[in-house]
Amino acid sequence: MAVAEQPCYTLINFPSDSDTPNEMQLRADLEKGDTKTKIEALKKTIQMIANGERLPNLLMIIIRFVLPLQDHTIKKLLLIFWEIVPKTSPDGKLLQEMILVCDAYRKDLQHPNEFLRGSTLRFLCKLKEPELLEPLMPAIRTCLEHRHSYVRRNAVLAIFTIYRNFEFLIPDAPELVANFLEGEQDMSCKRNAFLMLLHADQERALAYLASCLDQVTSFGDILQLVIVELIYKVCHANPSERSRFIRCIYNLLNSNSPAVRYEAAGTLVTLSTAPTAIKAAASCYIDLIVKESDNNVKLIVLDRLISLKEHPAQERVLQDLVMDILRVLASPDLEVRKKTLNLAMELVSSRNIEEMVLVLKKEVAKTHNVGEHEDTGKYRQLLVRTLHTCCIKFPDVAATVIPVLMEFLSDTNEVAASDVLVFVREAIQKFEALRSLILEVNRCYIKTFVERYFRFRKRF
Numbered sequence: 001m002a003v004a005e006q007p008c009y010t011l012i013n014f015p016s017d018s019d020t021p022n023e024m025q026l027r028a029d030l031e032k033g034d035t036k037t038k039i040e041a042l043k044k045t046i047q048m049i050a051n052g053e054r055l056p057n058l059l060m061i062i063i064r065f066v067l068p069l070q071d072h073t074i075k076k077l078l079l080i081f082w083e084i085v086p087k088t089s090p091d092g093k094l095l096q097e098m099i100l101v102c103d104a105y106r107k108d109l110q111h112p113n114e115f116l117r118g119s120t121l122r123f124l125c126k127l128k129e130p131e132l133l134e135p136l137m138p139a140i141r142t143c144l145e146h147r148h149s150y151v152r153r154n155a156v157l158a159i160f161t162i163y164r165n166f167e168f169l170i171p172d173a174p175e176l177v178a179n180f181l182e183g184e185q186d187m188s189c190k191r192n193a194f195l196m197l198l199h200a201d202q203e204r205a206l207a208y209l210a211s212c213l214d215q216v217t218s219f220g221d222i223l224q225l226v227i228v229e230l231i232y233k234v235c236h237a238n239p240s241e242r243s244r245f246i247r248c249i250y251n252l253l254n255s256n257s258p259a260v261r262y263e264a265a266g267t268l269v270t271l272s273t274a275p276t277a278i279k280a281a282a283s284c285y286i287d288l289i290v291k292e293s294d295n296n297v298k299l300i301v302l303d304r305l306i307s308l309k310e311h312p313a314q315e316r317v318l319q320d321l322v323m324d325i326l327r328v329l330a331s332p333d334l335e336v337r338k339k340t341l342n343l344a345m346e347l348v349s350s351r352n353i354e355e356m357v358l359v360l361k362k363e364v365a366k367t368h369n370v371g372e373h374e375d376t377g378k379y380r381q382l383l384v385r386t387l388h389t390c391c392i393k394f395p396d397v398a399a400t401v402i403p404v405l406m407e408f409l410s411d412t413n414e415v416a417a418s419d420v421l422v423f424v425r426e427a428i429q430k431f432e433a434l435r436s437l438i439l440e441v442n443r444c445y446i447k448t449f450v451e452r453y454f455r456f457r458k459r460f
Helices: 023-032 035-050 057-065 072-084 097-109 114-124 130-143 149-165 173-183 187-200 202-211 213-218 221-237 239-252 258-271 275-291 295-308 312-319 322-330 334-347 353-369 374-393 395-410 414-430 432-459
Strands: none
Touching (some): 023 035, 023 057, 035 057, 035 072, 057 097, 072 114, 097 114, 097 130, 114 130, 130 149, 149 173, 173 187, 173 202, 187 202, 187 221, 202 213, 202 221, 202 239, 213 239, 221 239, 221 258, 239 258, 258 275, 258 295, 275 312, 295 312, 295 322, 295 334, 322 353, 334 374, 353 374, 353 395, 374 395
16 A cells, blocks of 8 residues: 655755765764754755655654754754654554653753744644654643743744644643634734634633724724634524624724735625615725735725625615716826726716716826826726716716817827727717717818818928
8 A cells, every 4th residue: 555645834945956965974073063954954854854765763863962962053954954854664563762852842841942833833733743743732832921922922823733633732722822813912823712612612712802903993804804813704604693793893894904905895794785885895895996006906996896796785885986987098008097987977967967077188288288108098998988878878968078089080009099980980870969069169270170180280
């Protein structure tokens, strides 16, 4: 029967042209070399083990001559070494040498340097041998009381991982972490503790959240994100809890963190179909799009906003926000503008079409006041087509739109001018009452164009 390969959780890049180290030379360097030599030898040993070599003869050498050293670089390298080195014999039993290593773990968990303590705690999250973890549990618990937050937050993560993988090693972990959470002040530590309770004991997580609902807006964003996740899970599993926590989600729509606001808006939409909830979430999305500088983020949030109109009740709410949606046109990105115009056209109604046309006219004017650029021409073309659609969909605004569109007959963008010609032909056919206006405006523009042409000829 083939033995399954051990999982690899550490990736290390080594030059492909480097020489393959000699095991005997490595042994000599690890045993008799100075600190710098031992560091290089340990790096090469890690390289060989990562490439599939077993090197069982070097294990005891490293335990005897490298493990006792207090150099921080060696300490870091040893954490990688202990992570990847085979810790069991071919029959699956833990190697006796690892008992000595376990004692070294314990000493590092009691080391005065907070980085070494925290790094060791992070390393313990990757261990899959309960025999190695069991003697370390008292030291791990003690780290919850360390003065440095880096140690405490990694202690919580270690307890969470150990509880998830080997619950019998620390059966009181939820109670321990809940008590820790009550007295903790550091946000990263609180976040890790709350995250553990979210997955290990939701009742305790809910009890803590209920005790501090009024303070949630003052929490850090990393903790607020986990709180939003908890409320989402709890309210979907038990809809009766919605009324208890939905006010908290409303409050988080005003968080200083864009990530929290985005998640809160998405959660609010799933928890409530009330028009006030949909409007609050949509307004939050719009504000995020307007203020966010990253175009990829703008597009992601815009897609979420577009998805809201798939439900008729939500679409009616969005129709009242068309003018707010048009604020997104301030973005210079063409794709963002295109999606915004398409969304606005799908939502606009007779109640706000005139306001929308005014905004589009202003956008047209802006394109004349900026330097000619490929995207400027394409945006102008988008505006022409959008105004064209407005006229066809709402004939009442045609009289105010036609003069604006006729200006594009002399535009340097041939596609935009061509689109206007198509519109003029269609308008003459559809709007009998406006034929005289169209022809008059057309004559004026032709006259102006001819005059400009002759003035230009005279110069030369």
